[in-house]
Amino acid sequence: MSGFTWHGGRLAEARAVYGGADWIDLSTGISPLTWPGADRISVDWRCLPDPHDLAALEAAAAAHFGVDPDHLCTVPGSEAGLRLMGRMLDMPGRWRLPSYRTHAEIFTKGHPIAAGEDAPREAVALLLANPNNPDGRILPPARLLEWLVGLERAGGWLIIDEAYADAMPSCSLADVVGDERRLILLRSFGKFFGLAGVRLGFLIGPRAIVAEARRMLGEWPVSAAAIAFGRAAYDDRAWIEEAIVALAERAAQLDEVLARHGLAARGECPLFRLVEVEDGPALFDRLARRAILTRPFEENRRWLRLGLPGDAIALARLGRALADG
CATH class of the missing domain: 3.40.640.10 (Type I PLP-dependent aspartate aminotransferase-like (Major domain))
Structure with a gap:
């Protein structure tokens, strides 16, 4: 667990430990709404x-x-x-x-x-x-x-x-x-x-x-x-304003999915949510076995942080993984 608790984004390590290819990376606080102009530069x-x-x-x-x-x-x-x-x-x-x-x-x-x-x-x-x-x-x-x-x-x-x-x-x-x-x-x-x-x-x-x-x-x-x-x-002011609104909406959708499975989301920043559970590493492991990478914490084993899913399909996959206890 030590590598996964240091910082997010360790997909290669997750694949090496758990296998699988079609991963959803919720381990960082990086927006899933990528600015589209980079491909044109x-x-x-x-x-x-x-x-x-x-x-x-x-x-x-x-x-x-x-x-x-x-x-x-x-x-x-x-x-x-x-x-x-x-x-x-x-x-x-x-x-x-x-x-x-x-x-x-x-x-x-x-x-x-x-x-x-x-x-x-x-x-x-x-x-x-x-x-x-x-x-x-x-x-x-x-x-x-x-x-x-x-x-x-x-x-x-x-x-x-x-x-x-x-x-x-x-x-x-x-x-x-x-x-x-x-x-x-x-x-x-x-x-x-x-x-x-x-x-x-x-x-x-x-x-x-x-x-x-x-x-x-x-x-x-x-x-x-x-x-x-x-x-x-x-x-790109128009995209920035649209992204601020969209991120808030996606965070609310994530809150609803978490609440449906008894998890109270903490935090006001729309790019991620922190949940407190009895055993954070166990929930991390359960989600990782379903190819969903989250962020556990060594200093507090009751915490698990989840970034925003990239789309409705990823959000639904998270919901199914949480339901499959």
Whole structure:
């Protein structure tokens, strides 16, 4: 089980353990609604990424997030941006539990704080995800602003991993970012647009932080393909609005199937649901034997996380597998 509890997307390992070919992968929080424009984009692999194209990508992403492009820089995935922040800030860290396993690896020194604890008011970097993973909770912006003020007074920083915020834009603090605020946001491209393999993300923060991040990453932080895909996708406002609505509808459909089989879905993020059962690994195994891959957790064996099924057929297969106890 150790490999499956580390992160999702281990289909090759699942096939090796359980066999089968026609798998449904519900082990990640990646949207099943893939942005359709990627197939229409041609990339010249003979050339280095063009700085003007990178600037155009950042302008499109900044417009999407509602920030000035000077407060944003491109990173090769939001996790890479988080690890960069851990090095740049060079101060003790705190991270809220439960959350991404890799959050504990961002800082060289620090310790976690429980979900029920208030934010520290000291010179530390507080890292949290909003919407959170794996439980899908959303902290209201008003509370986050209170925490930010307390951290600023103590000389600390608030770092928010907003990898899932595109599906719920109202929870983002992008409109608060500024040179006078000790606030840094990380955004992910692949989760909402269903293109995780592109490895594209953004760091949003004060211009001094952004400038130092750009210096450390160099002139070519991401590939020409990532630039082309991201620029076109962020400009596709109609698809983005449609996807936000469709994801909420699909999450409601998943909730109905889970409830029908006695499973109460937790979380507000529409890209995944967490259920609590008596034996999470046992349910994982039962579904895997029916070629449905989910996400168990080593730290809490009562949890199982399920991503959104890609279509009605996959949702029906999940329902049948849950019924076949």
